[in-house]
Amino acid sequence: MAGNITFTMIKPDAVRANNIGPILSMITEAGFRIKAMKFTHLNETTAGGFYAVHKERPFYGELVEFMSSGPIVAAILEKDNAVADFRELIGATNPAEAAEGTIRKKFATSIGENAVHGSDSDENAIIEGDYFFSNLEKF
Ligand code: CMP
16 A cells, blocks of 8 residues: 655755745645655765665765755655655656656756655655654654
8 A cells, every 4th residue: 555655855956046935835735744844954974874775876976965065855745645646746857857847847957956855665755754853853
């Protein structure tokens, strides 16, 4: 059965462009409930830890540098079928391939600076949410 939790970050490019509000609007209008949320700034260690699964990829260094280049918004979101529905809402990783009406089509500028993160599985949604939030911060 599909889980009802996903994890997202509004990335430094979208925060710099002042798009936190419009992106959160699209998320809540699509039926996601905010279960946890914080505005924070990753450093190379914490960004590197979050993306450790990509450590061997050629873009890892660039990814860690970008994700620690400015503040981000991290959130746990709740909705039936959360992971798949959220990936549909944000669109393809590469904004050039993202469908019309998706968050990345609207706000992302490149595959690296793609405005938002969304978990790729129920298992990773839990791991990623736990990376940022304690049980006392989830409602
Ligand atoms: P995200 O969904 O946060 O998960 C991994 C991230 O790696 C992805 O979004 C992209 O921002 C980034 N990424 C994936 N492929 C590339 C690439 N070819 N070059 C740079 N960054 C990439």
